[in-house]
Amino acid sequence: MTIPAPHEIAQPAAGAPETAALLTAGSRPAPARTFRSQLRASLAMFGNRKSAAGLIILGVFVLLAVFAPWIAPYSPTAQHLDATLQPPSWQHLLGTTHIGEDVFSQLVYGTRGVLVVGFLATIMATVVAIVVGVTAGYLRGWRSESLSALSNVFLVLPGLPLMIIIASQFQDPPLWVIAAVLGLTGWAWGARVLRAQTMSLRNRDFVQAARANGEPLHRIILVEMLPNLMAIIASSFVGTMTAAVLGLTTLAFIGVIPVSNLNWGTILFWAQQNSAFPDYWWWYVPAGLCIALLGVALALINFGIDEYVNPRLRSAGERARALRKRGIDQNAAVTAVRTDSSPATTGSHTESTTA
């Protein structure tokens, strides 16, 4: 067999369509990679409808928290002793408490407590999860195993009792302490997921190629691996925030966190203490709904990220629906055969299971 001389390859040979594409200068040059286009690519995981809906709801809550003094008609602790336990009215959109505080104002100001502590706790937990998880995934042997055992221990230990014990030791803990306690019980799940993902990434050829090229360790982790972990980190962040918000409101409801930190859970705590159930629904229903709504928003964002990462989830339902439109049942035991002239009704009727 002879090796074709270089000039023979220059002409697009009949049996080599690929080389033709390589050399023709007619192909469009790739779009310039500006910062904006890279940013848009990175944010693609938030592009679908579910993520967008979740982000909008979250955005509304953020606005409430930031502009609370302008949105809330009263101070949350202002008492109107002449209008206690009033149902919703134009003066008090969500009614009043047993000492005349405006429930709507409490809700708006409470958003601050929830979001600030929630974000802070989540950031702390995610940073720890990244450090522990990626390191455990990249290293091998006993170092990796022991870090994994550490995160598994925190995963198994029941979080709420631990938080109760720690929080009850303080008289009046500052915000960051509360956030730290919440973060302490929340980092383990993210670390576990990141470790698994890093381990699988580490064995990919491009990481081996980087190592063989002599890339220093910090560049391998930060430049080569971390960008590929972005979707997982985002998903873990959202999930951890849900848990942090639930944990915070639960601790406030139990009364372990001092009531100086106003959040939706504290509203429920006061409602419970002052026998708001069952009659004074305007006091306790909205707070719980807000918690649920924030949880839904975060879950939607997570759905969106999930579908971006695993396209199978997105297309499975669409494929089945498209098939059904054409009269084909995806689960039919007999494969329907379509001819161009007739609609495929023959196959879908016979669900017989003859072997």
Add this chain to the structure above:
Amino acid sequence: MSADTSAPATGAAPAEAAPGDPTLVGTTATRAERGGIRVPWRFIGGRAAFYLFTAWAAITINFFIPRLMKGDAVDAYMARSQGQLTPDAEKALRLMFGLDHSVPLWQQYLDYWGMLLRGDLGVSISTGMAPVGDAIAAALPWTLGLVGFATIVSFLIGTSLGAVIGWRRGGRLDVLVPVTTFLGTIPYFWLGLIFIAVFASVLGWFPAGHAYEVGVDPGWNADFIGQVVSHAALPVITIVIASLGGWVLGMRNMMLTVLDEDYITVAQAKGMPNRRVLWRYAARNAVLPQIQSFALSLGFIVGGTIVMEMVFSYPGIGLLLLSATNAKDYALMQGIFLVLVMAVLVANIIADIAYAILDPRTRQTEA
């Protein structure tokens, strides 16, 4: 690693290796099959080591927490209970809270372990100086019954529903996914409060709290059992509804992945009835990761149940923890924490055993 000494005696060794020679020449493809079901000792050993380590970590955390925090709260506790404690009890409490600064730390640690191994968890001031262990033993069965029953029911309903939804992908049942997810984001305790308000106070279908009527003596008679059931109904329903979403979503996603596998297509092509493919092929494989995630979510389930008991005044560990927290009864709180950790570990072990039995791969892969 030492070679498995029982293996070379079997006749399944490849031709190149002399009897007793542990070195196999060749490739990964020529490794001999040992055959038969082996007890996965390595798997069990690894898990046992992990659980022991976790138990040790929990006990050590318990040891250090009072010593790391400022002592004000603990000092107040000791002051309150002064005069009501026997000398032994006081000694035990001083050890638990690290109040004897003359004793070196490692000595205190060893003494603490000794105390625990004797079964002594200190005394609880909020229940009349009774030993902590007794208070917990009285409350534990109620919690186990409630959470055990509710979790099993939720798991069964959730995974079955998720399997069906995954099977009928793209169908009308898909709408159940966001519905159950929404129900799952509602905080347990709030849902419980709403249910009490609606079903107990307004409609009067269920009793509003406690495990049985106040003032009734517990006994194994039909009346008492009937009361227990009717009082447990609302808490169980609340837990089931709130936790359903997680199971449904997880199972549905696993089903979608499993249904894409080739062996499902082969089964359908062979003409196997759909019901059989769904349950015995697809669901059976999709449920395995669910069991693993069940074990991991136990900590969360415990948290939810604690709050649920507080809402319903159910006389379990959760309510005990709440009253201990309010009374700043630190000995009782720490004792409850340890008992909860042990319970979660035991449940994890059970889940591991179930997983090992159900997944044939764990039985085989040893090397």
Add this chain to the structure above:
Amino acid sequence: MTTLEFRDVTKIYNLRGSGQLKALDEVSFTLSSHQTIGLVGQSGSGKSTIAKILTQLETPTRGEVLLDGAPIPRRGKGLRRYRQQLRMVFQDPFASLNPYHSIRHHVERPLRLDHVVPRDEVDAEVRRLLERVRLDPDAVMERRPHELSGGQRQRVAIARALASRPALLVADEPVSMLDVSIRLGVLNLLADLQREEGLGVLYITHDLATARHFSDEILVLNQGRVVESGPADDVILHPQDPYTRELRAASPDPEEFFRRRAAQTTGGAR
């Protein structure tokens, strides 16, 4: 003239719990510049282990690997020099490129790491390398791997390997995962580059035909042992070892087929 020598290399893996696995058994060969050696063997014969040892991802249990007569240093400047001299092209064209980064990034990194050219010439050098592997730099440089075809990705991998101007190249089944119709193009590119740059190429494959087409010398590997070695045509046309004979018999040979058909027809017509 750079020479790499494998001298009696044995690699034994300890399996957890059930003994050991001898992946390589006293393998010896020498790879020099201006030479192509084909390493042929089926899956699991030890080919990948050799590649891993060459790229320092594994170390031999016994025996040594020598570069220009000296053992390969474990760290420091010596290791850096070794890495610069010997580069690898991986089998899977998708997995060997980082999906997040552009093609420019992939070809640039070795240039920057090894300071091959001054900083202001890096961009021009990237273009030159891409043109060398017959890719249009403007079309390809800012794209990400998933936007290219398998053959294009493999060409990028080759460009990346050539960036540090190595003396030796290890190609681990470079065309196994490409469409058959484009395999020849990539292999011919490798042959041209080998000739023009004077590289020493270790071409690892399971395919006898391409090994013969491409290599000066062939080593046949069976269960970790070199069972036959010699000039390519000798090994293929006159195999001595029974395993090599089986390998050759397993690959269909059109010339043989038609010759036998002709002999039958002639015989039948008589």
